[in-house]
Amino acid sequence: MSAPTAHDPAALEQLVAAKEVIVACGSGGVGKTTTAAALAAAVAARLGGRVLVLTVDPAKRLADALGLKGIGNEATRIPTSSFEAAGVKPKGELYAAMLDMSESWDALVRRHAPDARTAGQILANPLYRNISRRFSQGQDYIAMERLYELHEEGSYDLLVVDTPPSRNALDLLDAPARMQDFFSSRLLHWLTVPYRSRLVNLASKPFYQVADRVLGSQLLQDVADFFILFQTMREGFVARASAVDRLLHDLRTTFLLVTTLEAVPGREALEMKAALSERRLHLGLLVCNRVLPSTLTDPSSHEAAEALSAGAGELAELLSRQGAGELPADVTARVIEEVAGSFSNFRQVATRESELARELSSAHGVTVSVPYQPGHVADLSGLLQMGGTIWGEPGRSPRRRRS
Ligand SMILES: Nc1ncnc2c1ncn2[C@@H]1O[C@H](COP(=O)(O)OP(=O)(O)OP(=O)(O)O)[C@@H](O)[C@H]1O
Ligand SMILES: [Mg+2]
The missing domain is CATH 1.10.287 (Helix Hairpins)
Structure with a gap:
């Protein structure tokens, strides 16, 4: 086995200084939320500026550590005194927010509906709440959409965005394109045609007769109403989804791929790496998390x-x-x-x-290994320590990549 080498902290500093958006992605449970928060804390402490970490469903203790109370898109600032209590004098400001699915969907509807009346009808539709909150792929889209909105607002120097616990991490990358596809899909067309024409197509008549008996005509009517209203937002949604996609491809955006080095997440990380490169999305940082000690x-x-x-x-x-x-x-x-x-x-x-880490670490910016930290990384001090490891700071004993 060849000698261990450290990543150059300057390389990470350069990367972060050149970017405005960092999207943390990876398989479920590998430490995306924790790593996103640790990196944001490290940047706020060392580089200064206003740094926001947008988390998705953080563990309760982590949410408490970041001062996130309940849900809501509102960002909260982590006070300087909390950094000082952890022994750090921060150069910048750290903010944290939690992705609020309901609020974000409602805001999207208000923005894209042709008028306030239609927006009100969509928001009041009984199916809307159910579909928008449970549509699991919608979560990926909303995370990216919220990122776009925050970037447009321009209130922060760096946005570190956590992503939803997806069954398939690749879903995230295609979320904007899928939203565009949905509006031109046959499914949407099919769902709205019968109501629109009021003439039930003969071929589908038996289906509607059964559906009507089983589900009730009110439900069918609600479904049709909802999709017809939804279609009124088509233009806005499609334009917005392509703007979100452009932001993901922008030079100011980079991806942070988080993985553990167990077989399944490791394999998924390799796939994710290939998928990022196929889509020409920039992978700036790979974090191998919860690794065994190099000794x-x-x-x-x-x-x-x-x-x-x-x-x-x-x-x-x-x-x-x-x-x-x-x-x-x-x-x-x-x-x-x-x-x-x-x-x-x-x-x-x-x-x-370490063999997997070597395989993963080829052909991209910086690779960092973060050891398993006994006890959860769930307070600011733990996050700063993990952030120091990611930064490759001497004295924080980063586990180094073998080259
Ligand atoms: N380096 C580490 N050492 C020890 N525990 C860790 C480390 N990194 C993360 N954890 C713990 O692992 C658990 C999962 O972490 P986290 O919630 O960040 O993962 P996730 O990828 O965001 O999960 P999900 O896909 O469900 O959103 C948490 O309990 C967290 O405290
Ligand atoms: Mg998470």
């Missing part, structure tokens, strides 16, 4: 474990002669062998992790 793969640790295992009997005798306990030497010897064996197993996992 596990040191050749000398391996030799020590082998020696421990080979000398288990002698060691056990020595310990019992020294009166280390009442335990018989054979029990102690077995425990020593188990410990050495477990170490070797961990070492094997750590070796696989």
Whole structure:
């Protein structure tokens, strides 16, 4: 295995200074929300400016640490005193907000409906609330849409955007295009045609007769009403979705891919990397999160474990002669062998992790490994510590990428 190398903190600083938007993406549960918050805190502390982290459904303790109370698109500032309590004098300002799906959908409807009356009708439609909140792919779109809006407002120097826990991380990248497709889809056409013409197509008549009996004509009417109203927003939605897509491709935007080095998230991260490059989206930073300590793969640790295992009997005798306990030497010897064996197993996992990290770290900006931090990273001090690791600060013991 080749010697470990550190990423150059200046490279990350350069990257962050050149960007206005960082989109954290990756598989479910790998640490996107935590990493986005840690990076935003690190930038606010070191580079200055106004930095906003837009989180999606943060764990309760993290939300508390960021001062996020309940839902709402409103941003809150993390007071300088909180940084100071964590031993840091920040150069800039850190803000946090939580993505509020309901509020964001309603704002979109108000913006794109042709008039206030139509907007009111859509918002009051019984299906609207259900569909807009449960439409899981809508979550991806809303996250990107909200990002666009915040960027347009221009109140922040850097936006770090967390993304929803998606079953398929790739969905996020195609969310704006899918929204455009939806408006030209046959599904939408089909849903609205019968009502529009008031003449039920003969071929579909049996279906409507059954649907009418099972669902009731009121529900069918609500469905048709909703989609007809929804179509009135077509132009605005399509234009907006393509503006969102342009922002994702803008030179001022970069992606932060977060992954753990376990087999499944690792494979998904490789796919995500390929998908970003295929779509010409810039991947500036890869964070391998919750990795095992690099000391596990040191050749000398391996030799020590082998020696421990080979000398288990002698060691056990020595310990019992020294009166280390009442335990018989054979029990102690077995425990020593188990410990050495477990170490070797961990070492094997750590070796696989570093191979995967090497595979993942080719052909993009900066790769950082963040060790598993026992206890959750759920207060500002923990976030700043993780941020320091991401930054590659000396003394914060970043786990370095092998090259
Ligand atoms: N380096 C770390 N060390 C220890 N725990 C961590 C680390 N990074 C994240 N965690 C913990 O892992 C859990 C998942 O993290 P997080 O919520 O950030 O993941 P996520 O990718 O945003 O998940 P989701 O896809 O559900 O949104 C949290 O409990 C968090 O505190
Ligand atoms: Mg999350």
